[in-house]
Amino acid sequence: xxxxxxxxxxxxxxxxxxxxxxxxxxxxxxxxxxxxxxxxxxxxxxxxxxxxxxxxxxxxxxxxxxxxxxxxxxxxxxxxxxxxxxxxxxxxxxxxxxxxxxxxxxxxxxxxxxxxxxxxxxxxxxxxxxxxxxxxxxxxxxxxxxxxxxxxxxxxxxxxxxxxxxxxxxxxxxxxxxxxxxxxxxxxxxxxxxxxxxxxxxxxxxxxxxxxxxxxxxxxxxxxxxxxxxxxxxxxxxxxxxxxxxxxxxxxxxxxxxxxxxxxxxxxxxxxxxxxxxxxxxxxxxxxxxxxxxxxxxxxxxxxxxxxxxxxxxxxxxxxxxxxxxxxxxxxxxxxxxxxxxxxxxxxxxxxxxxxxxxxxxxxxxxxxxxxxxxxxxxxxxxxxxxxxxxxxxxxxxxxxxxxxxxxxxxxxxxxxxxxxxxxxxx
Ligand SMILES: [Zn+2]
Numbered sequence: 001x002x003x004x005x006x007x008x009x010x011x012x013x014x015x016x017x018x019x020x021x022x023x024x025x026x027x028x029x030x031x032x033x034x035x036x037x038x039x040x041x042x043x044x045x046x047x048x049x050x051x052x053x054x055x056x057x058x059x060x061x062x063x064x065x066x067x068x069x070x071x072x073x074x075x076x077x078x079x080x081x082x083x084x085x086x087x088x089x090x091x092x093x094x095x096x097x098x099x100x101x102x103x104x105x106x107x108x109x110x111x112x113x114x115x116x117x118x119x120x121x122x123x124x125x126x127x128x129x130x131x132x133x134x135x136x137x138x139x140x141x142x143x144x145x146x147x148x149x150x151x152x153x154x155x156x157x158x159x160x161x162x163x164x165x166x167x168x169x170x171x172x173x174x175x176x177x178x179x180x181x182x183x184x185x186x187x188x189x190x191x192x193x194x195x196x197x198x199x200x201x202x203x204x205x206x207x208x209x210x211x212x213x214x215x216x217x218x219x220x221x222x223x224x225x226x227x228x229x230x231x232x233x234x235x236x237x238x239x240x241x242x243x244x245x246x247x248x249x250x251x252x253x254x255x256x257x258x259x260x261x262x263x264x265x266x267x268x269x270x271x272x273x274x275x276x277x278x279x280x281x282x283x284x285x286x287x288x289x290x291x292x293x294x295x296x297x298x299x300x301x302x303x304x305x306x307x308x309x310x311x312x313x314x315x316x317x318x319x320x321x322x323x324x325x326x327x328x329x330x331x332x333x334x335x336x337x338x339x340x341x342x343x344x345x346x347x348x349x350x351x352x353x354x355x356x357x358x359x360x361x362x363x364x365x366x367x368x369x370x371x372x373x374x375x376x377x378x379x380x381x382x383x384x385x386x387x388x389x390x391x392x393x394x395x396x397x398x399x400x401x402x403x404x405x406x407x408x409x410x411x412x413x414x415x416x417x418x419x420x421x422x423x424x425x426x427x
Contacts, residue, residue, distance in 0.1 A: 013331050014299075017138040018056040019125040020044050024145045027118045030110050034280050034313040035159040037118070040145050042319035042343050049341035050334050052326055057138060061125030061145070064167070069123055072166045072195060074154040081161060082116045101156045109156035119162040122146050126164035126308060130171040133266055133304040140305045140329050144322045147270045147308030149189040150216060157191065158216060159311075166195040168306055169202055169268055176265025176304075177201065180258060183208070184251070184294055185272020185310040186282040188219030188235070192270075198229040203262045203384075207251060207275075209283055210237030221376050231384050234258065234377055239364035240283040242275070244290025246363060250370050251294050257381045259301055267303050271295060271325060272310030273318040277357045280313035285357045288321045295325045305329075316346050320353050 025041025047053055069078045080096050084103075097103040103111035112118075122145050129141030149165055150158030165181070169192070172179045181196075183189035183206040196202035210219050225233035236250060259267075274282040276291055299305060307329060312318035320338075327334035338344075338351045 013055075014139040014329070015137070016056040016326075016330055017129060017132040017141040018047070018053065018058050018326065019061045019129060019141070019143040019145070020047070020053070020058050021061050021121055021125065021145060024118065024121055027112065027114055029112055029159070033110060033159075036313075036315050037145075039312060039315040039318045040309075042315060042346065043144055043322045045342045046319055046323040046338065047326060049339045050323065050327065052323075052330060052332075052334070055330050055332065056142075056326075057132075059125075059128065061121050061143065062128055063117065063120035064123035064127055064162075064164075065120075068127060069120070069162055069167065071170050072153060072163060073151075077154045078162075081119055084111060084115065086111055086113060100154065102161070108158055109161060115161065122148060123162050123164040123167050126168040126306070127171050129306045129308075130168040130266075130268075133306060134172065134175045139302075140299070140307060142307045142326060142329060144309035147185070147272060147310030148191075149183060149185060149270055149272070149310060150187070150191045152191055152194065158187065160191065163191045163195065165189075165192050165268060165270060165308060168308075169196070172266050172268070172306070173201055178203070178262055178264045180262055180264035180267045180303075181205065181270070182255065182267060182298060183270040183272070183310075184275055184291070185270055186275040186279065186284050187215055187272065187311060188217075189270060190216045190218045193219075193223075193233050193235075196229065197225055197233055198227045200228050200232045203232050203234065203258060203264065205234040205236070205254065205258055207236040207238060207247075209240065209242075210235075211239065214283075221373055224380060231380055234380060236373060236377060238284075238373075239369070241361045241363040242284040242286065242365055243357060243363050244287055244293065246365050246367075246370060247284075247286060247290055248293055248297075250374050252297055253374060254377050254381070255298060257378055259303075261381050261384050264303060266306065267298060267301070268306045268308065269295065269298055270308050270310045271322070273312030273321040274310070276312070276314070276317050276321055277355060277361070278314050278317060279311075281311070282313070285361050285363065287357055288317070288324050288354050291321055292325045292328050296328045299329055317355055319343075319346075320355065324353055 025038045027037040029035045066078050125143040126146035129143045132138040132141045146164040148160035151160035151163035179202050181204045188208040189206040193204045219235045275284045277285045338347050
């Protein structure tokens with residue numbers, strides 16, 4: 001099988017960039033808020049304890065500028081995020097908080113100290129990850145503090161304020177005619193889908209829980225894009241209790257078909273870890289191995305790949321998952337026994353990297369249901385074959401054949417591709 005082969009084949013070592021920022025772990029959404037940026041500090045610490053940092057190019061994310069964020073977001077929204085602090089609540093600010101969906105009492109998107117710096121670092125890491133791929137310096141770029149897929153053009157949503165994914169994809173579109181976006185968070189990747197809903201230059205594919213008023217409520221199989229983008233938004237609505245075997249059965253054929261039909265120049269993968277078993281908000285039953293199998297499967301296509309985080313509300317399991325996926329992306333699967341680290345006691349009593357599924361959680365995704373969804377989605381993808389607007393004939397040269405000739409000393413600042421209409425396509 002593709003996935004297991006990639007998991008255990010250490011010969012195909014790729015050049016991996018890893019964005020590591022321990023400062024992100026210090027931001028605090030609030031005591032009862034499920035989003036804990038502290039999970040990043042644990043993940044990075046495991047990365048050091050396992051020695052993985054020695055096999056990668058490690059970067060501290062640069063903070064994105066307001067201008068960079070305004071390539072997608074409304075400037076008044078970015079201006080607001082830059083200026084607002086918990087201590088500056090004038091009447092004007094209170095009105096804006098409501099308008100931009102920030103800071104409502106018990107709301108999803110609280111106002112906290114350092115909010116803009118938190119957003120700017122998340123955006124900067126993802127944009128620079130895209131640039132590492134574009135410059136040819138790295139085959140894979142990992143930024144676990146990115147992947148905040150719910151943020152809208154002028155509105156915070158679902159714990160997300162600035163949509164680093166949309167910004168990174170816009171950057172990639174300066175070089176690649178087509179970008180494939182894959183999302184395995186338990187929630188629908190609505191912010192990214194909405195941003196690219198009317199273009200054929202980004203194919204968005206989201207696998208998520210749908211129904212029972214589950215957040216954000218969008219992502220039915222019939223939501224397929226609009227206008228020029230019709231058919232280029234793919235939704236795979238799933239039910240509670242999704243397990244490893246069922247997930248692979250639906251994920252692998254759909255991803256294979258999407259890549260075959262669309263021939264993307266690069267892939268952006270959002271790896272939200274709230275699709276794992278035992279998540280505080282999620283309702284799936286994936287193990288770390290099952291989640292990582294999806295990442296390994298995508299890696300096996302050997303396309304430039306930007307790997308991002310996302311949701312994940314059981315911080316021990318988030319760290320387990322993203323550490324293991326880092327190792328899988330490196331081609332050196334990590335030992336199942338967690339070595340000594342600063343958060344050693346978090347992993348008691350078994351100190352295992354892997355997790356067990358919940359034994360009495362019913363998988364409501366019957367084989368019949370999954371086959372029905374799969375055939376609808378595959379039919380949608382088949383209809384994209386030969387679509388005249390998708391610029392299939394302008395496939396950029398493969399990164400992999402070019403890699404050997406690429407000047408690896410090339411400075412990021414040297415990237416000066418002709419700007420395309422990309423920056424305008426979300427307007
Ligand atoms: Zn989520």
